Amino acid sequence: MIRYRSPGYAALNVTDLARARTWYERIMGAQVNGMTADGGLKLRAGGHDAYSLVLYEAAQAGMKRAGWVLEDESQFDVLTTQLDRHGVAWRALDASECHDLDLARCVRIIEPVTGLTLDFYAHMDEATTPFVATVADLRGLCHIGIGAARYRDAIRFYEEVLNFKTSDEIDGRINLMRCFPNPLHHSFALAAMPRNTLHHLNFMVADDRDMVAARARFQAHDVPIVWDGHHPPSDNTFLFFLDPDGLSLEYGHGMERFPEVGAREKRVFPARPESFDSTGAKRDERTAAVGEIETASSLATA
């Protein structure tokens, strides 16, 4: 079965790239590291990789693509065999496309349940300089959350085809999965939503000092804090906030870790507010409210 290292990158659509660039640098703490040939702005958010976020200017804000890091080169054969077995079309990006994305090799699919484009790769170039924290001590992209209209079908695809493991579910509402054998409780969150959409992107921060500073910074810059609390299933502290287009981002730190062998069984939490947040904080209705998934018309153009 397919083995992964971690989530790799998320590509978002924003309606004003210049505005987003300033905001993601000064408010969110990411750092620009070049552009793609088709105008995507690459941003680092901690770690060593060339980027973990790409912003594209588009008419509608939302989710464009997600990248997953395979454990090593040997996983390409495992992946493509599994995709073929399940009738999922895939395309190996050509050398210039890989170079443009700082990847040694990449297989792309259009995930058939939500229409989200996914990239799989084993090696991304490292940035040429160390990441130096500015307003937040970012530690990388921790998890990607999307909403799916066909929630159960989406869970089945990620489990059965992509070999993600469910750590916990809040019954019928959100399924929290890890890209096996990544030890963190969830590297992917699938929410039951009326439409296919970005739910949120989570960036890990070093500790609670970053959360305290972020609350003050967001208030000073009129950035909506839409949810601030603690998730019982994964035992992590979280802070949800909105980018200038209303896309939901999350800072988090702390999270249950799973061993590769002998992990506990999945739990199902009842669908009530205490399962999402133990603090009783109010969740603003703008949380996860914006962010259509851009569906490529074909793999040739994806």
Ligand SMILES: [Fe+2]
């Ligand atoms: Fe999250």
